[in-house]
Amino acid sequence: MSWRARVDGEEHRAAPELRADGWWVWLLSAHERPGFVPGPADDEWVRELPLAGCEVLVHLRRVGSWRGVDCAVVGERAGELLLQALGDDDRRARELGFTVVDRGVLHRWVPADEVRGVREEQTPVQV
DSSP: EEEEEEEEEEEEEEEEEEEEEEEEEEEEESSSSTTEESSSSSTOEEEEEEGGGOOOEEEEEEEEEETTEEEEEEEETTTTEEEEEEESOOOHHHHHEEEEEETTTEEEEEGGGGOOOEEEEEEEOOO
């Protein structure tokens, strides 16, 4: 899962954060840009602004299905995808060997070529 924000007509990787005074967004860049400051990683630049300063904020996630269970793709390694069951049928997900990793969160590594209909979903956030 990831986030994208458009500010001043440009798209950026983004990370929203809820603070006491409302939602803020961290814009991320791999290159130095006006208004950005060095980030925690050596090759990262960041700029923070209130959510209202964004033209649009979009939540992105990859989804598909495995053996009839709708899932989000939350990880990837050589030839496998880490799936998170989307909660439509937790009983069926457990039968298929999904493991509870947190309350209401079920994961399982599966062969990538068995996952059907993988696509990216975009959900705009109201700004």
